Amino acid sequence: MTKNIKAQNKKFLKLLFVIKKVTEVLSRKIKQNRRGRPRKFNLFQIIACLVYKVKKGVKSFRELEYRINQDTEFKQVVGIEESPDYSYFAKLSRKIEKEYMQDIKDILIAKIEPDMSIAIVDSTPLRSAKNDSEAKIGIHITIGFFRGYKLHLLCTGKEEVIPLFWILTGANEHDSRQEELLYRAWGYNCEIVLADAGYDCSRWFNIANELKVKFVAGINKRNMKDKNNVKNVFRSKNIRFLETEEGKKLYKQRTKIERLFSKLKGEYNLENVRLKGFRNYKRYIDWILITFLFEQLLRKLEGKKFSFAYEWNQ
Incomplete structure (x- = not known):
């Protein structure tokens, strides 16, 4: 050099x-x-x-x-x-x-050696080109119906928010079907996994119990008739835990993954490229996240703390 x-x-x-x-x-x-x-x-x-x-x-x-x-x-x-x-x-x-x-x-x-005791899972919509024949129709709480893909991500949830594992699917794939994220969290020895209400289902809680991982998910009110009469014992415990001060404080950390998505979209142009084809979008996302990891390692070597601020604001 x-x-x-x-x-x-x-x-x-x-x-x-x-x-x-x-x-x-x-x-x-x-x-x-x-x-x-x-x-x-x-x-x-x-x-x-x-x-x-x-x-x-x-x-x-x-x-x-x-x-x-x-x-x-x-x-x-x-x-x-x-x-x-x-x-x-x-x-x-x-x-x-x-x-x-x-x-x-x-x-x-x-x-990088991030603290993996707490992990977070979530997904974000990625809109594709209008004439992308491989894209699917999905719905998101903020943008409504959209055509494209979904990035499902597992990241750390302590001081450093580092991507650990990710999956790209069609926009029509529901978050709760991505149980591999939970198994990957277990593989990284994560003790606690946080998720939003989209993951509040018996299947995730049962898997977490088998893996000896504490799973904390937001309450999906559409997936129950009465929160005081939930059949799955682990979901019932989760509801009671979220009503405690400890549960509320822990669950607030889930928003870190949303801030990470915001940084990736704002600084790395994660979504606004409107690419065509699943393979092209997956390659694009893979290299964005790998580049992000390279830059976080550089920050680590320079003794700098993790920051959600964009590069030009640091």
Whole structure:
């Protein structure tokens, strides 16, 4: 890497340094195939380009190829003479997403070391292009009926609000069907999981009880006739817990995930791209969240506290 870089790009240079350190750890985990010609671009260079795509708000690989070729400083920093071809980006990004994405996420979370004692689950609507044939019709409490997808997210709920696991579905998928989020929370040794009223169903409470996880959900009044006569014993306990001061104080922390969605939509342009196709939207979301994790690791290394404020307000 070079020190010959403009002052306004120093933060991005630091981010590239973090990416390089993470890819070095990842490379040690991957069984390298030494047969054939060496690759023209290494793993660090490709991941750096895909993070560059997120940070610069680039919508397509064709545009990414053009923007990188125009950015002499970036090419010099990552050590390439010219941008990979857009078709090469498509091929390598599929390989990384299929084979290495989980490893990248695990390495980042392990290095950030967030407090996982409390986790939060929720979803947010993602509207797609009008002519997207794969999009579904869904309904949301604030925007009403919409066409697109849903991002279901599990994140930490203490001082640092860090994404742990996410699922993209059609807009018509109900939140309560995403039980995998609860199993993932258990896998991360989360002791408490918070959720809104959309998850208030017997199935979630029964699974949480089997996993020995304390599940706290908002009260879904449409899913019961009388809150004093709820058949499921765990839902009944949850209702009584939410009426206590401890329950009210704990449940207030659930709003942190909504603030995280707001940050991702406002600073990372999570929704307003109007992409077409499930695969394109999933790739776009995956790299936004991975970039967010890279930046949180950078903040950790610099000794900065987590903040919901947008980058330009910090």
